[in-house]
Amino acid sequence: MSASRFRKIALGLPGAVEGAHQGHADFRAGKRIFATLGYPDANWGMVKLTPEQQAVLVEAEPDIFRPVPGGWGKHGSTNVRLAKASATTLRSALTQAWSNVAPKPKPASRRRG
Template sequence: MSSNHFRRVALALPGAVEGSHQGHADFRVGKRIFATLGYPDDKWGVVKLTPEQQSVLVEAEPEIFRPVPGGWGKHGNTNVRLAKADAATLRSALGMAWNNVAPKASTKRRATKQH
């Protein structure tokens, strides 16, 4: 998986836009960040999960996911090793992260479109 593919998948989510903070590309919906590229380096991305979601993904796919070191990781921020992530796994993780921060009206629209 490349950083460009991560970017395309993130931007394909409803209302997602690319921004930047602390020198890293980030992806937002409703002004809230749900993913970041390039942290801690170009081999990684970050998805904003709940601690419970993080636990499930890290346990299921430890070669792909790990908690971000420090306090951010304790709150669910999760590193994604880009080289190990396949398209379906990445879409799932980014979708969860998007769902965690998207305005409730957006999540209802998305849920309706999936059924």
């Protein structure tokens, strides 16, 4: 997996936009970050998962996923080793991360008539 492929998959999610955060490319749904590239270096990406989602991925694919060191990792921020991730695996992780932060549709209001 390359950084450009990570970017393409992330930006393919509904409403996703690219920005920058602390010198790294980030990907947002609404105003919330769901993924970044280049942390801790160019070989890695990050997806913002729940701690439960993180535990499942780290256990299933420890060569690909690891908790971000420190407090962010304890809250679900998960590094992705780009060279080891397949497009299918990365798409699944990015979709979970996007779903965690994407704005939820508002229920349709009912009109009284």
